[in-house]
Amino acid sequence: MAKKIKAFKDKGNQLVVSVSAMSGETNRMSALALEVQDSPSLREMDVLLTTGEQVTISLLAMALQQSGCDAISYTGAQVRIITDSEHGKARIKSIDDHRIRRSLAEGKVVVVAGFQGVDEDGHITTLGRGGSDTTAVALAAALKADECQIYTDVDGVYTTDPRIEPNAQKMETVSYEEMLEMSSLGSKVLQIRSVEFASKYQVPLRVLSSMIDNPVGTLITSEENIVERALISGIAHNQDEAKLSLIGVPDEPGIAYKILNPISRANIEVDMIVQSVSAREGLTNFAFTVHRRDFDKANSILHSVCEKLGAKAVQSDNQTAKVSLVGIGMRSHAGIAAKMFEVLHKENINIQMIATSEIKISVIVDEKYLELAVRSLHKAFELEQK
């Protein structure tokens, strides 16, 4: 890391670097906490976990100094990354860039602890999942940086998962909105919150590999900065989806609430929801998907709901997968959905559910068809020639 940073600095750039904890440290500390408290206090957990980044910022600053690159480390508290008081999942409210700018003006590389902040009252907080990426984006926004580079274990954003489709192409650019859809659809490249943040503050975000020298990666930016817009940018997939349906429910007001309220009260998140008219008059079918880990719980809840509402039957399937087309080009081009359904039909892949948004079409299919669906759509929409 120090070498990469020094090379970048030597080209005349001013740099602020945000780092996360060393691999395994968060787990090690969580285990320590569980040894002393059955259900560790969220406030104290934040005090504990933030030491992980405090270790890495000091070590990185030392490594930079060793390579002849002046550097200084700051904790979240020191650069006043002010958050709300939601320990474990705090949101950044403001950053005081004064101290960082002063150190930059002194020719130093500034190393800031990711993932952490303090609330208005000075209590230490953590940002939760994806927190280090979010810190980087927030710093870039506060400093009006030219670009925020996120170094990960992949070298960019691909048109689809290269493990499924070897012809998947790395995208040069992708819009915030497309990236948000990809993230929410299971693409693991970036945490959704950091993309939201980048979009909100219009921070150009570049995903790069930390393993490759002089990487180019993929630039995530606003729609108007993308010169050549593709019809479809990529195909996302998610194998963790399980489908549950209630068949033959009396079609009356409030039925969705009556079905989904017990599910959400059990802390189960629902993804896709489809309500359709059944063959028999006055009855409807209601289907939704949940994460596969919640399938058993959701299934048993749905069975008691079925009885209570006098519905005909529950049909559940946890061997399903979601395949999604994402692209801002969809807005101006009709017929994308029709083409998608045609491709899947030609491959004899049955579509179990459909959900659409302005720039996305998702379908639920039997999980055994996942790879086939991804590959045939990738080919049909000519993504391999990107």
Next chain:
Amino acid sequence: MAKKIKAFKDKGNQLVVSVSAMSGETNRMSALALEVQDSPSLREMDVLLTTGEQVTISLLAMALQQSGCDAISYTGAQVRIITDSEHGKARIKSIDDHRIRRSLAEGKVVVVAGFQGVDEDGHITTLGRGGSDTTAVALAAALKADECQIYTDVDGVYTTDPRIEPNAQKMETVSYEEMLEMSSLGSKVLQIRSVEFASKYQVPLRVLSSMIDNPVGTLITSEENIVERALISGIAHNQDEAKLSLIGVPDEPGIAYKILNPISRANIEVDMIVQSVSAREGLTNFAFTVHRRDFDKANSILHSVCEKLGAKAVQSDNQTAKVSLVGIGMRSHAGIAAKMFEVLHKENINIQMIATSEIKISVIVDEKYLELAVRSLHKAFELEQK
């Protein structure tokens, strides 16, 4: 620890607890630093090392909560332990007790990270050796606590080292000044800086064992609070002393400076210094002691000084030890020194150097006589009957 603290709290006490890092953590982190930087930056080292206490404060707060005792942790920065900017050996300038008092008023046990603070500019600092004890004493002073208890691996301050003299007695009370002399003479119970601090702010300091239930320990307090003053409080010893002498130095002004300046410039600390008139007129002998680890370096410097000054010879001995009598009673009682010399003479122990202060007499003897000297003095001054 949590059990001890809870028991104390349940008796109606308000408590502030200061903790150090877990055993071995400081070494582990120092090793990490040396992996990335040949000579780790003192500022970044402080950022790194202070995570050790941040881990223990959070874990202790969790353990207290688990045992049904409401608790909250604070880093040095959070309770504004303001120090100077001497990284690695900073000195406390002030503590803001406002936040601690508020948490105490809420019925919480307050757990504060020892060993650390921030300078006026918000940079993280460490207090150096004995830093955790110093933090505790400083907090007690700032909060005007009834007592500052230091939990260690010994159960109090003894009249002498119990490993040498099994009849050594635990003292109920000892004065700050005596404790300072004992600490500086090699008694390892407390770091000298914490005793200095306690003395300056008149904080009653109690040394206790963390291994024993309901320990009493030894109270270190000001002289006027000690009802029954013993003539001699204790006998300290130090085996790390090495003696160096310059024989037959021309006795002229500035000779002490000419001898000791090269030594101190080599960063060697000198303990005892004795200058005596030699048998030959116009010549003097000059002797001093250093820590044994510095013996070789000091010896070689002294040989070149000997040549430069035209002195007769260097006599060096690193098989020496220091034995000291300490007691505020000495002030009002003559004859203590005479009795000490008599006891040693009777045992045929040759005294190589003598140094005295108002409440202390130290002698350098051959290290093989160390135990004998301690035991015979302990008996002669009737310390075993305390």
